[in-house]
Amino acid sequence: xxxxxxxxxxxxxxxxxxxxxxxxxxxxxxxxxxxxxxxxxxxxxxxxxxxxxxxxxxxxxxxxxxxxxxxxxxxxxxxxxxxxxxxxxxxxxxxxxxxxxxxxxxxxxxxxxxxxxxxxxxxxxxxxxxxxxxxxxxxxxxxxxxxxxxxxxxxxxxxxxxxxxxxxxxxxxxxxxxxxxxxxxxxxxxxxxxxxxxxxxxxxxxxxxxxxxxxxxxxxxxxxxxxxxxxxxxxxxxxxxxxxxxxxxxxxxxxxxxxxxxxxxxxxxxxxxxxxxxxxxxxxxxxxxxxxxxxxxxxxxxxxxxxxxxxxxxxxxxxxxxxxxxxxxxxxxxxxxxxxxxxxxxxxxxxxxxxxxxxxxxxxxxxxxxxxxxxxxxxxxxxxxxxxxxxxxxxxxxxxxxxxxxxxxxxxxxxxxxxxxxxxxxxxxxxxxxxxxxxxxxxxxxxxxxxxxxxxxxxxxxxxxxxxxxxxxxxxxxxxxxxxxxxxxxxxxxxxxxxxxxxxxxxxxxxxxxxxxxxxxxxxxxxxxxxxxxxxxxxxxxxxxxxxxxxxxxxxxxxxxxxxxxxxxxxxxxxxxxxxxxxxxxxxxxxxxxxxxxxxxxxxxxxxxxx
Amino acid sequence: xxxxxxxxxxxxxxxxxxxxxxxxxxxxxxxxxxxxxxxxxxxxxxxxxxxxxxxxxxxxxxxxxxxxxxxxxxxxxxxxxxxxxxxxxxxxxxxxxxxxxxxxxxxxxxxxxxxxxxxxxxxxxxxxxxxxxxxxxxxxxxxxxxxxxxxxxxxxxxxxxxxxxxxxxxxxxxxxxxxxxxxxxxxxxxxxxxxxxxxxxxxxxxx
Numbered sequence: 143x144x145x146x147x148x149x150x151x152x153x154x155x156x157x158x159x160x161x162x163x164x165x166x167x168x169x170x171x172x173x174x175x176x177x178x179x180x181x182x183x184x185x186x187x188x189x190x191x192x193x194x195x196x197x198x199x200x201x202x203x204x205x206x207x208x209x210x211x212x213x214x215x216x217x218x219x220x221x222x223x224x225x226x227x228x229x230x231x232x233x234x235x236x237x238x239x240x241x242x243x244x245x246x247x248x249x250x251x252x253x254x255x256x257x258x259x260x261x262x263x264x265x266x267x268x269x270x271x272x273x274x275x276x277x278x279x280x281x282x283x284x285x286x287x288x289x290x291x292x293x294x295x296x297x298x299x300x301x302x303x304x305x306x307x308x309x310x311x312x313x314x315x316x317x318x319x320x321x322x323x324x325x326x327x328x329x330x331x332x333x334x335x336x337x338x339x340x341x342x343x344x345x346x347x348x349x350x351x352x353x354x355x356x357x358x359x360x361x362x363x364x365x366x367x368x369x370x371x372x373x374x375x376x377x378x379x380x381x382x383x384x385x386x387x388x389x390x391x392x393x394x395x396x397x398x399x400x401x402x403x404x405x406x407x408x409x410x411x412x413x414x415x416x417x418x419x420x421x422x423x424x425x426x427x428x429x430x431x432x433x434x435x436x437x438x439x440x441x442x443x444x445x446x447x448x449x450x451x452x453x454x455x456x457x458x459x460x461x462x463x464x465x466x467x468x469x470x471x472x473x474x475x476x477x478x479x480x481x482x483x484x485x486x487x488x489x490x491x492x493x494x495x496x497x498x499x500x501x502x503x504x505x506x507x508x509x510x511x512x513x514x515x516x517x518x519x520x521x522x523x524x525x526x527x528x529x530x531x532x533x534x535x536x537x538x539x540x541x542x543x544x545x546x547x548x549x550x551x552x553x554x555x556x557x558x559x560x561x562x563x564x565x566x567x568x569x570x571x572x573x574x575x576x577x578x579x580x581x582x583x584x585x586x587x588x589x590x591x592x593x594x595x596x597x598x599x600x601x602x603x604x605x606x607x608x609x610x611x612x613x614x615x616x617x618x619x620x621x622x623x624x625x626x627x628x629x630x631x632x633x634x635x636x637x638x639x640x641x642x643x644x645x646x647x648x649x650x651x652x653x654x655x656x657x658x659x660x661x662x663x664x665x666x667x668x669x670x671x672x673x674x675x676x677x678x679x680x681x682x683x684x685x686x687x688x689x690x691x692x693x694x695x696x697x698x699x700x701x702x703x704x705x706x707x708x709x710x711x712x713x714x715x716x717x718x719x720x721x722x723x724x725x726x727x728x729x730x731x732x733x734x735x736x737x738x739x740x741x742x743x744x745x746x747x748x749x750x751x752x753x
Numbered sequence: 754x755x756x757x758x759x760x761x762x763x764x765x766x767x768x769x770x771x772x773x774x775x776x777x778x779x780x781x782x783x784x785x786x787x788x789x790x791x792x793x794x795x796x797x798x799x800x801x802x803x804x805x806x807x808x809x810x811x812x813x814x815x816x817x818x819x820x821x822x823x824x825x826x827x828x829x830x831x832x833x834x835x836x837x838x839x840x841x842x843x844x845x846x847x848x849x850x851x852x853x854x855x856x857x858x859x860x861x862x863x864x865x866x867x868x869x870x871x872x873x874x875x876x877x878x879x880x881x882x883x884x885x886x887x888x889x890x891x892x893x894x895x896x897x898x899x900x901x902x903x904x905x906x907x908x909x910x911x912x913x914x915x916x917x918x919x920x921x922x923x924x925x926x927x928x929x930x931x932x933x934x935x936x937x938x939x940x941x942x943x944x945x946x947x948x949x950x951x952x953x954x955x956x957x958x959x960x
Contacts, residue, residue, distance in 0.1 A: 226888055234848040242888070
């Protein structure tokens with residue numbers, strides 16, 4: 143009983159607990175996943191948008207700087223004082239003059255080339271600028287009187303340069319060049335505006351960058367394989383809209399490269415725009431952490447609630463289990479105390495009702511069982527009586543004639559045992575010389591002999607519906623009754639023949655002893671058939687027999703017969719004559735009968751007897 | 754000049770008087786120019802004394818005054834001269850320079866001339882003549898053309914000493930590129946020395 147009502151460690155309470163926990167947990171995880179995904183996408187999208195905006199600003203700035211340089215060159219190329227200074231062709235003078243102009247227009251480079259291409263003065267870029275100027279073909283274009291836009295790399299700096307002819311009337315005085323450097327300060331200004339890190343690359347050389355110099359090697363490593371740190375000829379392949387993800391110093395940056403082409407569409411480098419995805423994600427990560435925090439709190443609260451809920455469910459269930467255990471023990475008075483109005487309460491009420499009804503049923507059944515037991519006892523007693531009766535019947539049956547049995551079985555309450563006149567055939571048989579045999583045979587041997595021979599007759603008697611009615615020491619009285627008066631006569635004769643056959647067989651089988659001779663007398667007719675009662679004070683002794691003249695004559699015929707003959711009375715002979723061959727022996731006198739009676743014998747009887 | 758004349762009648766006086774002597778014996782005026790609020794010494798302030806009453810005529814000096822060009826600057830930057838004085842602009846620099854003035858009373862323009870050469874201009878109208886170089890924006894010189902020879906420029910320490918001045922009543926005036934000081938009447942005794950402290954204030958917008 144302890145086994146089924148003991149709840150294992152994974153009881154309902156823990157299951158509810160685990161269910162709620164896993165539900166909330168999966169909800170939390172799903173939320174975090176979805177938020178994480180969305181947040182990542184949103185951040186990425188924002189960073190890419192920012193990069194494109196930065197790109198637009200970079201391009202706009204570049205454009206603006208060209209425009210401003212062009213406007214300035216328009217003014218300067220016709221500036222009186224500048225022309226005045228240049229017209230001296232005195233390098234220091236020109237240099238001193240352009241210094242003031244340069245300081246006014248705040249350009250990074252300022253140079254004047256004479257009409258032969260010789261550098262008159264230059265500011266910013268130093269000797270390298272002069273060398274660059276000396277070999278730069280673009281100079282020639284300015285000399286031919288055109289304004290021109292350029293991007294020049296001088297040493298490790300890129301410059302946006304505008305060259306303009308410096309003329310006096312129709313005369314070409316020289317060429318004026320002004321330019322702005324694409325240097326760290328510009329990039330930093332752009333970074334301040336856009337929030338993106340900017341780097342100017344030429345091949346794998348970092349010309350300028352908002353990154354600290356210490357980070358440049360990391361940047362160079364990150365750039366490997368992007369195709370952006372390629373030489374100028376390969377840069378024309380760079381797709382301006384292609385955003386790549388670069389990792390630098392443990393941080394992830396989305397990066398965009400803008401090909402830096404000079405106004406002649408010659409690629410000279412790349413603007414690399416970078417924005418940290420991690421930084422963009424930081425507030426979102428904080429949101430995620432907040433979500434996680436609140437989620438964990440929610441999980442805790444949910445677990446606590448589910449714990450109490452689980453207890454609310456399992457406590458009534460436990461009470462029901464105990465109730466069931468009580469019923470199991472047979473305690474029908476136990477009532478489950480659950481007051482809640484939910485399904486469990488209903489179950490508990492139903493359970494209590496069930497227990498009550500069960501108690502009533504059990505009581506009823508117990509009463510029924512007790513009654514049954516009593517009846518069984520009665521029945522058993524009756525059975526014992528029946529068994530006794532059966533035994534009595536078995537034993538008595540041997541003593542009771544078959545016809546009596548039939549009469550009793552036909553009407554057990556009132557067997558027709560009263561004497562009635564009925565048509566019967568009576569067969570008597572005697573052992574010839576019984577008295578002589580008894581003299582030289584022991585009583586036991588004699589008894590055995592009689593039993594052996596008589597027993598052998600029994601089958602023949604019963605087969606022909608004969609009824610052994612009386613036994614004397616050396617004879618039998620057999621009664622045959624049938625509705626058909628001819629039939630029982632035939633039966634009797636057939637029995638007689640069968641007996642004689644048995645005697646013959648037995649005599650042959652026991653050759654060493656003296657042959658036994660059985661003489662038979664048969665007679666038919668009306669006889670008083672029924673019980674002959676001797677009633678005393680201590681009890682009654684009933685004998686069922688047929689009495690009267692028919693019986694007497696049958697007995698006398700048997701006495702009369704010798705040598706194993708079968709003698710028939712006239713009545714029997716008349717009935718069986720059509721069936722059996724008979725021989726009339728004539729009228730004979732018999733004991734206690736005045737008139738002689740006709741005696742018949744079986745034709746074959748003698749023949750069989752004598753052979 | 755109108756302003757200068759008006760200032761002549763204004764001003765408050767802080768002066769120490771020397772003893773009155775014969776007019777033939779010149780007196781002397783020394784002093785310091787300071788910032789009225791910052792109390793720092795003011796250099797390159799021109800201080801001069803104008804006689805009260807009829808202005809005598811002073812002959813211009815035979816030697817020209819000099820404002821050189823060196824290291825992309827006029828040296829000295831501030832030059833007081835007596836009216837009618839010829840000012841020479843020797844180019845002692847390595848580069849060409851020009852000199853021009855857009856002053857209403859004294860417009861002139863000298864074209865670029867190389868190092869080692871010099872150009873001159875005679876300034877015969879009193880007033881302030883600002884000079885520039887055509888090709889060097891930063892170059893600036895101020896020539897103060899004065900009616901009297903009793904002038905001086907304050908040193909880096911703000912001190913000044915006017916040349917010997919005959920005894921009499923004067924108006925002491927001061928000019929500075931960015932600062933303003935009120936004219937002061939001053940009576941100079943023969944052989945006496947007057948020491949003056951001139952406190953300058955930032956110029957008001959209408960000046």
